[in-house]
Amino acid sequence: MTLFTVDAEACARDGLCAAVCPAGCIVCAPDELPVPHEKKHAYCIECGHCVAVCPHGALRLDRFASGPVSLDRANRPSLDQVEWLLRARRSMRAFRPEPPERELVARLLDLTQYAPSGHNARPVEWVMVSTPEAVRTVAVAVAQWMRGEVERQTPLAAALHLPGVVGAFDAGVDIICRDAPMLAVAHTPAQGITPAEDGVIAVTYLELAAAGAGLGACWCGYLCAAARHDPRVLRVLGLDEDRAVRGALMLGRPARRYAAAPPRTQARVDWL
Numbered sequence: 001m002t003l004f005t006v007d008a009e010a011c012a013r014d015g016l017c018a019a020v021c022p023a024g025c026i027v028c029a030p031d032e033l034p035v036p037h038e039k040k041h042a043y044c045i046e047c048g049h050c051v052a053v054c055p056h057g058a059l060r061l062d063r064f065a066s067g068p069v070s071l072d073r074a075n076r077p078s079l080d081q082v083e084w085l086l087r088a089r090r091s092m093r094a095f096r097p098e099p100p101e102r103e104l105v106a107r108l109l110d111l112t113q114y115a116p117s118g119h120n121a122r123p124v125e126w127v128m129v130s131t132p133e134a135v136r137t138v139a140v141a142v143a144q145w146m147r148g149e150v151e152r153q154t155p156l157a158a159a160l161h162l163p164g165v166v167g168a169f170d171a172g173v174d175i176i177c178r179d180a181p182m183l184a185v186a187h188t189p190a191q192g193i194t195p196a197e198d199g200v201i202a203v204t205y206l207e208l209a210a211a212g213a214g215l216g217a218c219w220c221g222y223l224c225a226a227a228r229h230d231p232r233v234l235r236v237l238g239l240d241e242d243r244a245v246r247g248a249l250m251l252g253r254p255a256r257r258y259a260a261a262p263p264r265t266q267a268r269v270d271w272l
């Protein structure tokens with residue numbers, strides 16, 4: 001398979017595709033069509049910048065079935081709108097009981113494919129725990145792990161206040177999954193270029209996309225901790241032990257609205 005196909009009619013021979021390629025995979029001599037670099041074509045990381053930068057839609061990466069995804073400039077959000085979303089996103093801890101529509105959640109998950117990842121490896125995969133009953137099973141498995149930590153009086157039990165969390169769970173108050181109707185669990189291979197960072201960024205993309213869609217979301221940190229320490233939790237998620245959970249979100253229709261954004265201090269910054 002070749003690296004890319006160029007529409008010779010459409011190509012303006014402007015060299016933009018070669019200029020943006022982060023790995024130098026494309027050569028474009030003046031007024032010539034772009035061609036794959038003899039050696040460096042092998043370093044393509046499939047970032048698609050060559051496709052996206054071309055104003056004429058002249059280039060297609062052969063590894064992708066589809067071409068550029070059009071961006072309607074008229075839909076570009078203003079900084080005020082972006083600010084609104086970033087300020088308005090909250091950790092939602094009260095959910096309506098019905099799970100959000102699967103089509104909507106699938107759309108949001110597809111957006112996480114646009115998150116940055118080291119070498120554009122995009123190693124993140126998802127387990128969607130998609131019914132309240134299944135979420136309950138996960139919460140029970142997490143509580144079981146917590147109980148072991150509490151019994152052994154581990155430093156983690158103290159640091160995460162696990163006696164109180166388990167006590168509440170046993171009394172019918174779910175601080176672990178907050179009775180969410182759905183969980184999104186991001187996992188990657190244990191090894192890779194930057195899998196931990198990639199996982200956290202993908203979850204953050206999903207959290208922001210959920211806020212944009214009017215869904216409530218909250219990091220499920222206890223599940224992440226349990227999955228790190230207890231292979232039984234991985235099994236409940238249907239994951240093998242060579243997978244690492246990088247983040248998890250509770251998801252659902254929000255049962256509360258916030259009237260305003262909370263106060264925050266200014267960013268602590270050293271300008272060098």
Ligand SMILES: Cc1cc2nc3c(=O)[nH]c(=O)nc-3n(C[C@H](O)[C@H](O)[C@H](O)COP(=O)(O)O)c2cc1C
Nearest residue numbers: 089090091092093175176178218219220221222223
């Ligand atoms: C890695 C991580 C783990 C978290 N785990 C939990 C959790 O297990 N339960 C919970 O209620 N909130 C959890 N949170 C949410 C934080 O408490 C929340 O972001 C913080 O209180 C600020 O509120 P805001 O997100 O509404 O701005 C977690 C957040 C992060 C980033």
